[in-house]
Amino acid sequence: MNAYRLLPFLFLWCFAKTNAQSWYHPELKALGAPELAPFEFGVASGDPLPDAVVIWTKLFLDTDKPQSVTWEMATDSLLHQVVQSGEQATYRNSAFTVKVDVRGLTPGTTYYYRFGHGGKYSPVGRTRTASQNAELLRLAVVSCADYQNGYFNAFGHIAKRNDLDAVLHLGDYIYEGGVWRGGPRKMMRNRVREHVPDKTCTELVDYRTRYGQYRLDPQLREAHRMHPFIVIWDDHEIANNATVDGPERATADWETRKATAKQAYFEWMPIRENPERSIVRSFSFGNLAELWMLDGRLEGRSKQAVGFDDPSLNSPDRHMLGTQQTDWLLNGMAASKAKWQIIGNQVIFSQLNDSKVFDRRPSVRLDRWDGYPAERQSIFDFIYKNNLKNIVVVTGDVHTSWAFELTGNPDDPNVYDPKTGKGVVGAEFVTPSVTSFNFDDVVPRFITVEAKRRFKKRKNNPHLRYLDLNHHGYLTVTLTQEQAQADWFFVKRKDQVDDRVKNRASRRILADGKQVEKAKRGVR
Ligand SMILES: [Fe+2]
Structure with a gap:
């Protein structure tokens, strides 16, 4: 055969080779555990309904060809009592991720599942459907897991628990930046490992690699294997301080970047597929609780105000959620028959007066609901008008631990009385960062002590009921017909793998109650 005739084949071969390796950066391969191949990223489950749950895995293969994966779900961990099974194709265009929405299951039931490919099997995962008549519901709440800033000991402890119905992840599942270089010395000392790729994620291959790196962390992988997750993104899954119209720093072609980040998120998270790739959805736990997961970033959020003197700050045209999402939430809560309305939300919902703490950092405050006061007020107006109560907002984003009494205006004695609890419609519990x-x-420590004192001053924040600025870990929220209790679990350290935690604080609000109070510590 003439050598020139070989050229097209040579070209195709080279093209295929390049393509085959282009859905992740090559340095990711070195981080994988070969004994798990091709299931190095483990298994995951999520979005539990009474009769359905999503199960997830990914093949770590260098190929362009479609692959077939088998799956089975059973009521026992040895997979003897298989109740559902099937086979699913997976393709290069989804980076060989596999997601199955397993239907026809029984409410409030623990299931075990695994995947198979080419004679090899994934680890066996454990998951649980949403209970409809349970006396108790316990959710772990996490957010903000920066891979470079420590080991994921909070996930390690969560993985070992057998008393959780689900894990709520409120965002910053990944951080999109490259390797930290420079910055305060104290911060640099916290860097225990480095991001790959060593660049800010902008392309699909970058985001996929970053999710891959996080999911290769053994503690995060194990938490996914042992519990269903219900996830929402915050900003770092896309870009710092993301809004509908753009992030904090201008980026070329924001629409493309947003779509790319969303694609990677939906590939990697055990979230139920939908054509819009929306994370706004609700979950029913019978007459005990309704869970509302919100998107305060990409669905309807207007750009952050420039400062507290920005004339547009109080405009009703500025939105955190947008009209459609707000209506869906409020009408849904008003129609719900469940005792508790749990709202999974990215940023602090309560009014937080930090003007006496951070005199020169308004941007921190304007990213929270304090920067969108008109929409928040419209939500409180609806809540009061319709006499809604027993609302529990759970929040991430600020890396620190807080409890608030939920009130329309903590500074107006006509609306709220911290002594009697007049005007309280529920509680907000904020989880620390992982x-x-x-x-x-x-x-330095003296600054933290002073900041805490100022935050807690009654005249600054009369509705604040708990604050910790130093610890990392997670929160559990335990619901019964009688009360909602928050327990904060703090890790001992993050510079080494060590999943010991301490239940350092607990707060509760009674059903139809008016005050957030100290509670007996929960389970350890
Ligand atoms: Fe964060």
Whole structure:
């Protein structure tokens, strides 16, 4: 055969080779555990309904050809009592991720599942459908896991628990930046490992590699294997301080970047597929609780105000959720027959007066609901008008631990009385970061002590009922017909793999109650 005739084949071969390796950066391969191949990223499950749950895995293969994966789901961990099974194709265009929405299951039931490919099997995962008549519901709440800033000991502890119905992840599942270089010395000392790729994620291959790196962390992988996750993104899954119209720093072609980040998120998370790739959805736990997961970033959020003197700050045209999402939430809560309305939300919902703490950092405050006061007020107006109560907002984003009494205006005695609890419609509980920097990672101890004192001053924040600025870990929220209790679990350290935690604080609000109060510590 003439050598020139070989050229097209040579070209195709080279093209296929390049393509085959182009859905992740090659340095990811070195981080994988070969004994799990091709299931190095483990298994995951999520979005539990009474009769359905999503199960997930990914093949780590260098190929362009479609692959077939088998799956089975059973009521026992040895997979003797298989109740559902099937086979699913997976393709290069989804980076060989596999997601199955397993239907026809029984409410409030623990299931075990695994995947198979080419004679090899994944680890066996455990999951649970949403209970409809349970006396107790317990959710772990996490956010802000920066891979570079410590080991995922909070996930390690969560993985070992057998008393959780699900894990709520409120965002910053990944951080999109490259390897930290420079920055305060105290911060640099916290860097225990480095991001791949060593660049800010902008392309699909970058985001896929970053999710891959996080999912190769053994503690995060194990938490996914042992519990269903219900996830929402915050900003770092896309870009810092993302909004509908753009992030904090201008980026070329924002629409493309947003779509790319969303694609990677939906590939990697055990979230139920939908054509819009929306994360706004609700979950029913019978007459005990309704869970509302919100998108305060990409669905309807207007750009952050420039400062507190920005004339547009109080405009009703500025939105955190947008009209459609707000209506869906409020009408849904008003129609719900469940005792508790749990709202999974990215940023602090309560009014937080930090003007006496951070005199020169308004941007921190304007990213929260404090930067979108008109929409928040419209939500409180609806809540009061319709006499809604027993609302529990759970929040991430700030890397620190807080409890608030939920009220329309903490500074107006006509609306709220901290002594009697007049005007209280529920509680907000804020989870600390898994690892992302908080006060003691960045500033000397005396500054933290002073900041805490100022935050807690009654005249600054009369509705604040708990605050910790230093620890990392997670939160559990335990619901019964009688009360909603928050337990904060703090890790001992994050510079080494060590999943010991301590239940350092607990707060509760009674059903139809008016005050957030100290509670007996929960389970350890
Ligand atoms: Fe964060």
